[in-house]
Amino acid sequence: MTPVRVLVISHEASRSGAPRVAAMVSRDLVEAGHEVAVLSRLPGPLMADLGTAAPAAVEPLPRVRRRLRRTRGLRGVTFALDTAVAALELLRHRPGLVYVNSTAAAVYLRPARWLRLPRVLHVHESGAVASSFLRHEHAAAELERTTLVACSPSVRADLAVLTGRPPEAVVLLPSVPDDDLVARLADLDPDRPYAADDLVVGCCGSVEHRKGPDLWVQVARRVREALPQRAVRFVWLGDLAAPVPGADEAGAEFVGPTTNPYPHMRRFDVATLPSRDDPFPLVVLESMLLGTPVVAFDVGGVAQQVGDGGRVVPAEDVDAFAAAVTELLVDADERHRLGTAAARRVDGLYSSRVFAERLEELVVAPGR
Incomplete structure (x- = not known):
């Protein structure tokens, strides 16, 4: 060569x-x-x-x-x-x-x-x-x-x-994903705390219309209404240019960027992708690599990424998205099963x- x-x-x-x-x-x-x-x-x-x-x-x-x-x-x-x-x-x-x-x-x-x-x-x-x-x-x-x-x-x-x-x-x-780097950085402590009993629904990415932060806020509101007695946190990591309307009322936390998102992603119980347009988001595969099930809209090549490692619902169908998140939050065994399948899928295909x-x-x- x-x-x-x-x-x-x-x-x-x-x-x-x-x-x-x-x-x-x-x-x-x-x-x-x-x-x-x-x-x-x-x-x-x-x-x-x-x-x-x-x-x-x-x-x-x-x-x-x-x-x-x-x-x-x-x-x-x-x-x-x-x-x-x-x-x-x-x-x-x-x-x-x-x-x-x-x-x-x-x-x-x-x-x-x-x-x-x-x-x-x-x-x-x-x-x-x-x-x-x-x-x-x-x-x-x-x-x-x-x-x-x-x-x-x-x-x-x-x-x-x-x-x-x-x-x-x-x-x-x-x-x-850069599997060695993700695994190494994920073993560090996150730069903000989580309570042991928190159920964390996470998202990573820049906060812009294409990424669907407004849709994610609607999902947060519906999930909280469905699970009023559960300690559910919705946490979005990424650059925030302006406040997202309705976020505070829905309990959706837009916490800004972090130098190392992977400890947070490991702590997520459910990873989400509410994008309107995303051809092949790396964050989906990184979440799956860490054994986290994914709920996403069916855009770009996301369905091919997720496979049996989560739930993919029709694009911009907020009700279906919220229902899938709620289902996984109340069923720890199903979260574990999907997370295991997600990690296996990334290792085999990506x-x-x-x-x-x-x-x-x-x-x-x-x-x-």
Whole structure:
């Protein structure tokens, strides 16, 4: 195997799913003997993790360019500046392969073509979101000569429609949890206490409309009404831009971000995913890996993730969601059975070992 010099581009360094996959990609490529550098378009709390396996840096002047993007009338100037920065970064790193880990970083595709560099676009977004990012970066036309990678079967199908390619022409590389890291960090103490008799219904993710915090508040209200005598806590971990209406009345706790969510996730009795749109959320697999049953709406590839490790209900059906959560809270044996099945499913289908093997096949593929 001839080592490849790979530049991994992450659209940001938050602790959300796609940047954490970028960290896994860089680590696995380094362990396979490749020369890797990581570049994030924005700074964030994951920079230390991104730099663990390979040199990591942030694009120059990220905050200045972000402010320019928000200034009316400067869209063309901002796009030209972003493209110039991308071209300069490619010239500086001189990679043999440009690994763009999100359509939100698709601005790198055009200058990579100018420099005749092989390109991989690893897509973590649903069709509508991916199309929006590609249109924003004027990158839709660049997909023709780019190796496309989908994080889930649903994203693969979306990309086939978007590009006119057959689905099998899109590489399927399902996102997986970093099992060793999750297990190690989950053994630490959580940074906020839980009473021994609390039944904890948890959720992790940024608090935004797409993630369904308003639907989750409705679920909390219904579950509390169904179980008035039980000590039930609804705890959401993640960035909170503004208060969620009705949260206090429903007893839903939006506690903000934490540097280590995994001890909380281990403490959850039921993990929830109330998203309106989520192609293949890593947090579902991480919860399952920790032996926690999942209740989720049927969006993206979530049903394929959960399988026999929880309950999947029709999208935005709050009553069905609340009923599934209530059922699991009152039946400890069923929670245990589903949690055991969840951990077994992740170990068999979504292991980091399988991810590393598929990634290596992608990077060294002839005619890439």
